[in-house]
Amino acid sequence: MTDKKENILNAALELFAKEGFTATSTSKIAKKAGVSEGLIFRHFKNKDGLLEAILHEGEERIKILFANIIFETNAKKVIDLVFDMVLGIAASSDATDFWKLQYKIKWELEMYAESKMEPLELALTNAFKKLAFNNPEMEARSLLIIMDGLAMRYFLQKDFDINSAVNFLREKFKQ
Amino acid sequence: MTDKKENILNAALELFAKEGFTATSTSKIAKKAGVSEGLIFRHFKNKDGLLEAILHEGEERIKILFANIIFETNAKKVIDLVFDMVLGIAASSDATDFWKLQYKIKWELEMYAESKMEPLELALTNAFKKLAFNNPEMEARSLLIIMDGLAMRYFLQKDFDINSAVNFLREKFKQ
């Protein structure tokens, strides 16, 4: 991958996350990346292709992030790691941009990729089963719903205290 | 309010909720509403003004919806009514469009109006206090976070079973 191609991907990620996909023009991306507008179309065919490339890179990233949780055998730790993941995203500004884009795209283009979350949901179900919860499937699903709620607040509500919210909810899943 | 003005508001609500604010052009709205494009600007000054008018109508609607919950004195019922509200939104297709817009706009324009939810959060805090929960503030906040998570899934995940999710989570807040 050439430098300029990477510049385009970085600039697009940042702008899409900040302004949204439709509101970000290819000329804005080119300017930010320091390249000619035509180069975007040389490398990615069209604007959709550029988004696809970013999302594809993202999938790899998500896989790696999830792998650490999925391969954990201690049930209690699995649940804890999911909460830690949220705090981890909030701690890294690079990860924040990336995850914000994931959510923004979900709302703007209405493409909820359930399959992406499936392995995590399965790992959680298994963990709750081990801990003898009497509805492990729903318990796992609920936890992921809560994650979405937390993410939403974190990204959109300026003064949101994610740490205290995460720690409180963590306790709710302990007994 | 004239018929044509109302047509514009309805068409815009539907299109904004479906396609997003930026992605919806004023010409599309005019066509759907069956009016000339110029009339939009006569009535609402500009595209932002049109959105503002829709959002303002929405605020009144939210106030009415919340009032029923806030004036409930039975603590257990307050919590139950919040869950009922979510199911109510899912049951009415008209309410669905309206609430979907609220969320879409949040993400697209990144304006999270915390103040809108404040009275509801207060009522919930009070309810949890009455029920002797030992962190009623966080309990209330968590419930609203969960509502956001539920809304997100309902609007974006096609096969999401909101009824079973709501009923399961309802139980979690009972003891």
Added chain:
DNA sequence: TTAGAGTAAGTAAGTACTCACATAATAATT
């Protein structure tokens, strides 16, 4: 020498918005 990386200057189709003008409803004045 040939393919990929890169650019500047285009393109047609849209974008939000304006303006001159027509008509309908309301108010004021005879």
Added chain:
DNA sequence: AATTATTATGTGAGTACTTACTTACTCTAA
């Protein structure tokens, strides 16, 4: 009551500008 003046509602054709995308071209490295 009848006429006039004034506003509010509505339109169609236009505006300047932006949009995603193309094309013809140059440069560079293998």
